[in-house]
Amino acid sequence: MAKHPADGSDADDSPGIEGLGVVPAPSHGPVRRRIRRWRYNVPRLSQFAVEHLLLLPLGAAIALVWANTDPESYYRFTFAIAFAVNSVAMVFFFALMTKEVVEATAPNGVLHPWRRALLPVVVAIGATMVPALVHVRAVEALEEPMLAVGWPVTFATDLAVTYFVARVIFKIHPAIPFLLLLGIASDALAFLAAAVLHPARDLNLPLGAMIMAAALMVAYGVRRLRYRSFWIYMLGGGSISWAALYLSGLYPALALVPIMPFMPHAARDPGFFVDARPTARDALSQFELVWKYPVQVTLFFFGLVNAGVRLNAFEAGSWGVPIAVIVGKPIGILIAVAAALAAGLRLPSAIGWRDLIVIGLTAAIGFSIALFINDALLPPGQLRTEVGLGVLISLVAAPLAVGAAWALGVGRFAKH
Amino acid sequence: MIPAFRCIVNPVPVASPARRLYLTPLVAAAVASAALLAQAPALPNRPGTLKFAAMGDNGTGDRAQYEMAEQMAKLHATFPFDLVIMLGDNMYGGQSPADYVRKFETPYAPLLNAGVKFQASIGNHDRPEQVNYRLYNMNGQRYYTYTRANIRFLALDSNLMDKKQLDWVESTLRDAREDWKIPYFHHPLYSNAERHGASVELRVLLEPLFVKYGVNVVFSGHDHVYERIKPQKGMYYFVSGSAGQLRKGNMAPTEETAASFDQDLSFMAIEVAGSEMFFQTISRTGRTVDAGVIHRQSKPGATMPEADRWSAVDAGAQESPAGRQ
Numbered sequence: 140m141a142k143h144p145a146d147g148s149d150a151d152d153s154p155g156i157e158g159l160g161v162v163p164a165p166s167h168g169p170v171r172r173r174i175r176r177w178r179y180n181v182p183r184l185s186q187f188a189v190e191h192l193l194l195l196p197l198g199a200a201i202a203l204v205w206a207n208t209d210p211e212s213y214y215r216f217t218f219a220i221a222f223a224v225n226s227v228a229m230v231f232f233f234a235l236m237t238k239e240v241v242e243a244t245a246p247n248g249v250l251h252p253w254r255r256a257l258l259p260v261v262v263a264i265g266a267t268m269v270p271a272l273v274h275v276r277a278v279e280a281l282e283e284p285m286l287a288v289g290w291p292v293t294f295a296t297d298l299a300v301t302y303f304v305a306r307v308i309f310k311i312h313p314a315i316p317f318l319l320l321l322g323i324a325s326d327a328l329a330f331l332a333a334a335v336l337h338p339a340r341d342l343n344l345p346l347g348a349m350i351m352a353a354a355l356m357v358a359y360g361v362r363r364l365r366y367r368s369f370w371i372y373m374l375g376g377g378s379i380s381w382a383a384l385y386l387s388g389l390y391p392a393l394a395l396v397p398i399m400p401f402m403p404h405a406a407r408d409p410g411f412f413v414d415a416r417p418t419a420r421d422a423l424s425q426f427e428l429v430w431k432y433p434v435q436v437t438l439f440f441f442g443l444v445n446a447g448v449r450l451n452a453f454e455a456g457s458w459g460v461p462i463a464v465i466v467g468k469p470i471g472i473l474i475a476v477a478a479a480l481a482a483g484l485r486l487p488s489a490i491g492w493r494d495l496i497v498i499g500l501t502a503a504i505g506f507s508i509a510l511f512i513n514d515a516l517l518p519p520g521q522l523r524t525e526v527g528l529g530v531l532i533s534l535v536a537a538p539l540a541v542g543a544a545w546a547l548g549v550g551r552f553a554k555h
Numbered sequence: 556m557i558p559a560f561r562c563i564v565n566p567v568p569v570a571s572p573a574r575r576l577y578l579t580p581l582v583a584a585a586v587a588s589a590a591l592l593a594q595a596p597a598l599p600n601r602p603g604t605l606k607f608a609a610m611g612d613n614g615t616g617d618r619a620q621y622e623m624a625e626q627m628a629k630l631h632a633t634f635p636f637d638l639v640i641m642l643g644d645n646m647y648g649g650q651s652p653a654d655y656v657r658k659f660e661t662p663y664a665p666l667l668n669a670g671v672k673f674q675a676s677i678g679n680h681d682r683p684e685q686v687n688y689r690l691y692n693m694n695g696q697r698y699y700t701y702t703r704a705n706i707r708f709l710a711l712d713s714n715l716m717d718k719k720q721l722d723w724v725e726s727t728l729r730d731a732r733e734d735w736k737i738p739y740f741h742h743p744l745y746s747n748a749e750r751h752g753a754s755v756e757l758r759v760l761l762e763p764l765f766v767k768y769g770v771n772v773v774f775s776g777h778d779h780v781y782e783r784i785k786p787q788k789g790m791y792y793f794v795s796g797s798a799g800q801l802r803k804g805n806m807a808p809t810e811e812t813a814a815s816f817d818q819d820l821s822f823m824a825i826e827v828a829g830s831e832m833f834f835q836t837i838s839r840t841g842r843t844v845d846a847g848v849i850h851r852q853s854k855p856g857a858t859m860p861e862a863d864r865w866s867a868v869d870a871g872a873q874e875s876p877a878g879r880q
Contacts, residue, residue: 210755218759282648284682285714341719451752454679518717519756521679521742 192303194435195507198442199531206447217444218519224444225514226391228437230381231430234373234395236298238423239412240323241400247407256320258476258484263324265475266502267294267332270467274459283456289526291336292512293463294329295505296322302412304537305501309494309550313487318498321472326508333516334389347387351397354379358401369422369429372402390515402426438507445510446531452524460509460529465536469499493547500540505530597843598826598833600634605704610798610822611642611741611776612678616658620799622839623820624662630824630837637671638703639663640710642776642795643678643741645691650682659690674701676710678741678776700727706827707733711740713775716760724761728768735827735851738765739774743794745787747815748778749807765790771851772832780806780817781836783845786860787811791849795836798822816844 205213242248270293278286298319305318334342358376366372373395381394402422414431415424472495476486490498505512509530517523545552598606608627613620630636646658660667667673667690675691676698677683686693693699697712698720709727712720728736742754744762754777765773766788776796784792797820806817820839825832830851836844850860 210753211759214756214759282680284650285677285679288683449752449755451750452754456679518715518720519760520714520716521754522714524756525679 192299194439195442198439199446202443202447207450210449213447221444224440229392229441230394231434232437233393234399235427235434237396237399238427242404245404245407258479259317259320260324261479262472262475263321263328265471266321266468267325267328269471270463273467274463277462278456278459281455281458283454285522286456286459286525291329291332291516292509292526293460294325294332295508295512296325296502297504297506297508298322300504300506301501304540308497308541308544313489314494314498318501321502329512333512342388344387347383350383351380354383355397358398362401367403367422369402369426372398445514448524448527453528454525457525457528460526461532464503464533468503469496472499493549497540497544497549500536500543503533503536505533597835597846598634598824599828601828604826604828605706606634606636606826607638607640608636608822608824609640609774609795611796612644612779613799614646614658615799619820621662623798623822626837626839626841627822628665631666634824639671639673640739641673641675642739642774643676644680644776645675647680674710676740677712679714702733705734707731707736709738711738713740713742713757716757721760725764736770737772738770742777743775745784745792745811746778746782746794747807747809747812748780748805750802750805751778781821782815783813784811785813789852795823814845
């Protein structure tokens with residue numbers, strides 16, 4: 140977590156390299172030097188990201204133990220709170236994720252200017268389509284064709300976990316903004332795909348579109364009136380947006396995603412997963428300062444509600460998601476990059492094909508987003524359980540990415 | 556054909572103390588002789604009753620499935636059931652038109668030719684398109700209901716237990732006026748097989764509805780064994796997932812288990828006569844591995860006795876240590 144002078148911390152909070160908010164610190168003696176090296180090697184993340192890396196897995200671990208020791212009480216409890224967690228509290232998680240993306244469009248951000256995102260967005264098509272195809276073929280070969288319906292889950296990339304793993308491998312490298320952009324685009328496609336393919340719900344898109352238009356008009360009007368408080372955006376446009384998504388049969392947890400871009404934000408991006416200054420006055424930063432603690436609780440409960448899968452529900456088809464993402468993502472990225480290069484786009488100069496393989500494996504970590512898509516897409520039953528198991532197994536992509544980086548001499552393992 | 560020696564020991568169900576008197580050795584021998592001559596089936600086989608079979612996890616297309624299907628056809632010759640409820644995983648592996656022939660139409664041809672109607676539910680190994688297969692009689696629906704005699708059957712899709720399906724289950728059970736309410740689906744709410752066991756997630760969702768609206772009996776598959784569960788909240792549960800696949804020695808009976816069999820393939824034959832439901836579980840070799848009669852609950856959620864097991868079940872159940880109660 141990057142602290143600020145105002146917090147009494149010794150960390151510099153200048154924008155840093157590539158908008159990542161990372162700056163080397165001076166050294167004093169061997170112990171401090173060791174600490175400094177450790178802190179340099181282990182990326183400093185925002186409180187939000189750290190919680191994502193600690194509290195969500197903690198909730199998931201408790202869920203796994205609980206579901207496999209006293210499943211009846213686990214399911215009774217989690218079914219009772221699932222809607223409150225997944226459809227209400229998670230609104231603020233996705234809002235904070237969106238805040239990071241919106242700020243990234245500001246000067247110094249990874250999405251500024253927009254054309255910088257063109258290549259990763261093109262590559263995201265390959266990074267999603269190939270895993271989806273692999274998934275469909277894999278579950279067919281594994282004799283569980285019913286699981287094919289879970290293909291949108293393979294699109295997902297957990298930005299916080301992916302960012303952490305990428306920083307461990309690459310330290311400071313153009314691969315990191317590339318990977319973040321790829322992840323953002325892949326997740327956007329995942330939500331789109333899951334919305335289109337909705338096997339268990341009736342959609343009422345015209346009604347939802349009408350109400351959503353009203354929500355956007357409210358947010359736009361508030362912006363035009365130069366209101367600076369995020370509360371007005373959240374309670375006005377956000378509430379209407381929630382109703383729009385709920386009534387249309389889509390995911391109300393995304394209610395603030397279309398509203399966040401209307402909120403005034405800082406002139407420059409402080410960096411991806413860098414804490415907002417306590418003194419910041421812009422609406423986005425204020426939003427983060429207020430909601431980052433409640434989101435801690437949310438992430439814990441999200442893990443608790445969604446990761447509790449019975450291990451005896453494991454079937455061969457549970458391998459579908461891990462195979463799809465671990466094999467499909469690197470292949471899809473390589474194919475898409477080749478196509479993009481053939482079309483005249485250019486990769487950042489420091490990224491080669493070996494980096495792309497490692498990027499692909501890192502992007503295969505779907506975790507929170509994949510669990511959310513799984514929950515939103517599939518109702519309770521064998522299919523959701525098997526896909527959920529697959530998502531958890533896919534976490535093995537993290538050590539695989541590190542291993543691949545070591546084997547291929549990528550990032551910190553590069554042979555100079 | 557059911558072996559004659561089993562007919563000797565199972566001439567009639569023992570549903571009352573008075574009937575048990577028949578089973579004194581002399582009377583039993585006399586009845587057995589008559590039964591042997593008549594090749595009578597073990598079930599009451601009364602005219603006008605609903606007779607049906609239940610099988611799960613059958614569609615492998617291999618020799619074991621064919622042998623099991625032969626046993627069903629042999630039973631049909633003496634116990635003319637006209638309905639088979641399929642408990643999911645109706646087909647494994649390829650599911651091309653040729654597979655439908657090899658894994659369903661050919662093995663069950665004698666039954667199909669005799670006019671037996673198959674009513675399928677789908678399991679996790681089935682393709683979604685199966686709902687459109689004419690001979691499964693699902694009419695394009697993942698879940699559906701139908702009535703036979705005084706029984707309301709509900710075939711459910713336990714792969715995707717969405718709110719829409721749950722609402723449908725509730726309204727269907729609420730509106731049902733039949734004496735018996737029998738849901739069936741692939742994943743068991745209770746099971747003590749080691750490989751999968753109970754789908755507790757589904758139990759939490761479905762059981763309150765079953766209790767509220769007076770479901771009597773539930774059939775499932777998924778675990779490749781046979782298991783009869785002691786009454787749970789007034790309902791009888793059967794796992795019959797070994798009509799084509801077998802997980803030998805996979806049973807880990809608990810105090811929930813009333814009877815089980817995990818040494819060979821099996822299917823169930825059932826006869827509903829008024830407020831009694833007779834059942835007989837038959838192995839690939841034609842041996843009865845479990846049999847008994849259960850009595851319809853007087854009210855939803857009533858405390859029910861365990862099924863009255865017939866006085867004798869042949870060596871099938873003793874084959875497996877798991878089969879002993």
